Amino acid sequence: MAVVVYHFWPTHLSGGYVGVDVFFVISGFLITSHMFREVQKTGRLSLVKFWARRIRRLLPASIFVLLITLTGVFLWVPPTLWETTARQVAASGLYVQNWALASDAVDYSAQHNDATAVQHFWSLSVEEQFYVFWPLILLGLLYGASRLTKYFPDSPWASPRVAMIAGLSFVGAASFAWSIVSTAQDPSVAYFATPTRVWEFAGGALLALTLGERQLKGIPGNVLAWLGLGLVAFSALYYTSATPFPGWTAAVPVAGTMLVIAGAGSTGLTGPRHWLSRTPATFLGDVSYGIYLWHWPLLAICPFAFGQPLETAGKVGLFLAGIGLAWVTKVLIEDPLRTGAILRSNLRTYLIGAGAMATIVGLSFALAALAYAGEGVSTSARSQPCYGPGALNAANKCGSVAGQDAPAPGPALVAKQNTEPLYRGCQAGITAPEVVSCDLGVSAGQATATVAIVGDSHATAWFPAMDELAAARKWHVKTYTKSSCPATTARRILPSEKNEDGQRSCLAWNQKVNDALTADRSISTVFTAAYSTAYSFASPEGRTLQDPAVDGFEDAWRGWMAAGKRVVAFDDAPRTNGQSVPTCLAKNSGNALACALPRSKAYPGNTAIGRAGAAMVPEGVKQVSLREQFCDQKLCYPVVGSVIVFRDNSHISAEYSRALVPYISRQL
Structure with a gap:
């Protein structure tokens, strides 16, 4: 419910996304409990049966919602969004949606895509991947314990429980360390990548292996559980989109969830157990999977269907509709297929599951193909x-x-330039330290002049024009562009950035590019462009600029001119x-x-590159204003x-x- 409320009213519950982490801990606790009980009872772990149970439990509802979502997208969502949606529906059907989003996070051409109707499937994909590899890890640990038993029968490490605790502690610690490092280095990818979340499952799993069926009762249990709920509530209320996440900050809701599980407390009114066991809570628990499946497609598609943004009344209606759809899905689809005869056979379960996933992928390809039907080229x-x-x-x-x-071309084909850029690989990522360069126009050997184009993604948008212009004038063009990094000596500041890594990366990149331009005597002219109204600017460390927004551009250009280059500055695009x-x-x-x-x-009025260009015309800068x-x-x-x-x-x-x-x- 934290996640759903966050999606409906993000400003009211700015950290509600931590509900996903709560879910991962609970999932790790429950699944590891089930598997360990099977090991205790039978001495083995059946992967075939385990995975078949997961398919029966999860696939019927998810495949049904994906089918309805595809239909809703076809009926109401503009064709410009069909290809991206289709790609992500296919990824969701195969439970790799988190990796599709992680890929988009590092592909700058896709970063400005609208959220699709299945974006929420990323967490379900992480969960399914957990269900695939977690039992394999446990089997490996059990095998290691059995080998120890054979050679060292008295060793405490030969116990399956001890072996699992030791092994999962190592896996969890490694994942937690990776999560901290990855969140600091590349937060967009870290948010969706499976390895950064494994430690959360491991936390629940270790709780299951150490607690077993025991929980702390009475007043100590109450205190523990209330403290846990407080930690979850704190993170849900006070975390924001600017909070580095998952990283170490995710430890707060994860620890809170573990405390709630560990502290059963009393059944009286003073304990969380009483309130979390009431009918409203247990009902929501019973239909929680369906609520999660339905809420985001409703939010994403209904504004298109209604022809207007959702107001408060509309959101409340959709919120309740999501709960109703979840109950209907549980009664008519989830429970009958999970317990009925159709999926009783493991083999039939696998075959039907594979067929359903293949159907989703096939329909996704069909929707992508339809996106461009009737759209001619120029x-x-x-x-x-x-x-x-x-x-x-x-x-x-x-x-x-x-x-x-x-x-x-029509809207859909033009929008496709975001997912299939013409000059892929020619632009450095927002936090990437390296300088990447491509060649446009004619080859260096045929050229009458060599020029460069430098700047952020708005400079990249001028590549088609530069390519054609260079071909006509027999220029060789070297490109130097980086996501969200204008060519300036000032610190550019993005409101959406969670830390200063992007600022530092941009300053370092600009220095490397300036060094390359200065050293390359073949370059006679430097073209530059930027989305300068998207940023605010500040003076770099150790220097004070009177007007950082304008002075930073002028400083960079004077450096190029001192190296013997002419400078051509594109004015901002509107x-x-x-x-x-x-x-x-x-x-x-x-x-x-x-x-x-x-x-x-x-x-x-804050078109910084435009103001800088106009101011430096007397010094020899050529401003191209269109x-x-x-x-x-x-x-x-x-x-x-x-x-x-x-x-x-x-x-x-x-x-x-x-x-x-x-x-x-x-x-x-």
Whole structure:
């Protein structure tokens, strides 16, 4: 319920995501208890039976919800989101969704994708992976104990319980250490990766092996359980998205959960046991799996189905609807299939489970294919006066700025540039220390000049234009770009960052790039661009900049100019209304103006790179400003001359980048 409330009202329960960690501890406790009792009773552990029980318990409801989710996405969600959703539904059906999200976390092109209707399956994927490898670890420990018994029959390590405790303690400690290191180095990946969560399962497992059936009763048990609930409540209430997680901070809800399990307390009104055993709590426990399965698809799909964002009344309705759907799913699907004759045979359970998962994957591929049905590629002649930015030129008398024809490529194909970038591998990650570089234009041997383009992902968005411009002018282009790292000597600050690793990485990267540019005498001109309105800026350590936002850019450029380079600075691209532009267009088919933004908001006063460029024109910097090719006097447009301007919520599309080549060339 902590997770569900957090998803519905994140500002009211900012740390509700710790409910996942509570769940992992409980899961580790219960599953290890079951397996250890089987070992005590039979002297062995049947993997075939164990996994079959897990399939019967978990797959019927999850496969059903995935099928309904696919249907809901097809009916109501814009096609721009189908491919990403389909990929994640397939990953969810195979229980590797957490790795799909971890992959997106390190792939900057995918970081701005909207959350899909199955994003919550990441924790279920971690759980299923736990169910696969945990019994294998226990079998290995049991085998080790049996070998010790053979050669050292009197050794205390030969006891299955002792062997399991020792082995799982090592696994848990290693995972906890890895979680701390990984969270500090790459928090986005650490959040979803299985190894960073194993210690939480291990905590519950060790509790099961040490406690057995015993719990602390009476007043001491009450104190222990209330303390545990307090720790969970504290983390749920006071943790935020800025809290480094999972790492050591996850130890608070994990320890709290372990204390609740260990401290049964009394059955009186003063103990948590009484309140957690009442019908409302046990009912929610019975349907908790279904609640978790249903709540996120409802939240993700219903705003599209209703055609408007959810207000408080709508969220309350969906919250209750999720509980109702969970109960119906349990009564009609979970319980009958778990206990009925259809899945009684282990072999039949495996076959039907595999078939159901294959069906989900197949339907996901079908949805992805349908996303682009009917969307043609661009056939417009770029030489036509009303193509692309030409539609904003009043002298061309084009009429509608959006163009007379539907955009080609359409929204879904343009959005695909986020998942299938044209220049993959040419941009360093947000915390990656290394400098990566690609070559555009003509080869160095054929070139009449060598230039470089430097900056953040908005510089990367200019690659299609630079590639075409360089081919026409016989330039060789070297690229130096890094996620969320503008080329400045100031510290750039992102509100979403949980620590200063990104700042330090960006400063170090800029220094390496500056060294490379200075040392490379073949580079005659440096082009640079940035999403400068996305950041705030501060002076670097040991220096004081009067206006860090502007002065940092100017410092970097003067350094390049001192090394004999010319500098060309692109002005900021206009801001959007914050939505993915292709998705907004798909939702508002035929009304592109619903996705437009007033020029005054699209170009706020804090366009740092624009101000720096204008200020340094007298010193020899060439500023390329294309505001008139994005906007008229009132609006900045999402579609201009039958070309979609943005591929997401801020980066210009490859088509519009190329369409701007004549205007860039003219200014140069």
